[in-house]
Amino acid sequence: MFEAHQHARMLADATRLTAFHDAMAEVITEGDRVLDAGTGTGILAAMASRLTTGTVVAVEYLEDTASFAKQALRDSHLDRVEVVRGNAVQADIGTPPDVVVSETIGSLGPEENIVGLTRALRQRYPDIRAFIPSRLRVMAEPVVSAEAAALRASVMGAFTREQPGGMSFATVLPRAEHALGGQIITARLTDATSAGPAEPLVEYDLGTTPEADFSQTLSLGDSPANAVHLYFEAPLSSTVTLSSHRAAAFTHWGHSYVVRPPNASTVTISYRSADRRFVCRWDRTAETD
Numbered sequence: 673m674f675e676a677h678q679h680a681r682m683l684a685d686a687t688r689l690t691a692f693h694d695a696m697a698e699v700i701t702e703g704d705r706v707l708d709a710g711t712g713t714g715i716l717a718a719m720a721s722r723l724t725t726g727t728v729v730a731v732e733y734l735e736d737t738a739s740f741a742k743q744a745l746r747d748s749h750l751d752r753v754e755v756v757r758g759n760a761v762q763a764d765i766g767t768p769p770d771v772v773v774s775e776t777i778g779s780l781g782p783e784e785n786i787v788g789l790t791r792a793l794r795q796r797y798p799d800i801r802a803f804i805p806s807r808l809r810v811m812a813e814p815v816v817s818a819e820a821a822a823l824r825a826s827v828m829g830a831f832t833r834e835q836p837g838g839m840s841f842a843t844v845l846p847r848a849e850h851a852l853g854g855q856i857i858t859a860r861l862t863d864a865t866s867a868g869p870a871e872p873l874v875e876y877d878l879g880t881t882p883e884a885d886f887s888q889t890l891s892l893g894d895s896p897a898n899a900v901h902l903y904f905e906a907p908l909s910s911t912v913t914l915s916s917h918r919a920a921a922f923t924h925w926g927h928s929y930v931v932r933p934p935n936a937s938t939v940t941i942s943y944r945s946a947d948r949r950f951v952c953r954w955d956r957t958a959e960t961d
């Protein structure tokens with residue numbers, strides 16, 4: 673099934689499309705062969721085809737999505753884009769590409785396997801000149817956030833207010849607090865201030881870094897932070913960087929954060945590519961059970 677809602681959100685994200693367009697205009701030179709790895713609706717391949725007379729191959733592994741892109745490109749008279757259904761790493765795309773563009777960036781960066789995908793493409797085509805994006809960093813910034821405070825108040829309020837049937841969550845309240853701290857929330861941070869330096873949790877050199885897994889512990893010490901804002905930075909070219917930081921132009925990726933449980937001072941943030949997900953664990957000083 674073609675995921676119309678997700679693709680509509682991506683097509684409506686002008687910040688994202690402008691960033692990719694400007695980076696491609698900087699990196700792609702006349703005659704370059706371009707591979708759009710994970711083409712979705714074909715939008716990036718369409719933009720690339722205006723920047724080169726070389727072949728543009730758009731690979732998409734979902735059948736309905738590939739056929740949607742194929743028809744839209746044909747109807748737009750963008751006949752030079754060749755849509756191939758399959759895995760971008762294994763598909764037969766003819767001549768090796770000079771430039772690979774891939775918008776397979778997850779909520780925090782690696783969850784759509786951009787690290788493994790670009791690495792496998794580099795191994796298959798050693799002469800690729802450039803990847804767009806070229807790098808990907810997952811960042812963490814301690815913040816004082818009104819949104820995080822309101823979320824915590826609302827969640828903890830649900831467990832402390834009187835419940836029907838004589839039910840009480842009093843003894844398990846610390847567990848709820850700790851569990852909330854482990855969840856990555858995606859919303860919009862409009863009222864947050866920095867409460868410590870932003871730090872990279874991991875930086876991937878796309879095409880080269882072999883695997884995405886990492887685990888990093890952040891110490892908040894006596895910082896007043898009530899949350900840690902998690903975001904990615906993706907340099908697309910030497911002058912264009914796409915970022916989901918709260919102060920950057922808002923994108924469909926939204927703003928992610930974890931809520932700090934009271935008295936917790938360290939958080940370990942890990943990513944496992946086998947699960948394609950992040951795990952956040954706070955120290956358990958706030959939990960008394």
Ligand SMILES: C[S@@+](CC[C@H](N)C(=O)[O-])C[C@H]1O[C@@H](n2cnc3c(N)ncnc32)[C@H](O)[C@@H]1O
Pocket residue numbers: 682683709710711712713714715716731732733734737758759760761775776777784789
């Ligand atoms: C985040 S969407 C982006 C779509 C489009 N490039 C854009 O910028 O709007 C990623 C797309 O890549 C496809 N995809 C992810 N990994 C792929 C792979 N290894 N081979 C082919 N398609 C892939 C997904 O099915 C999805 O349609």
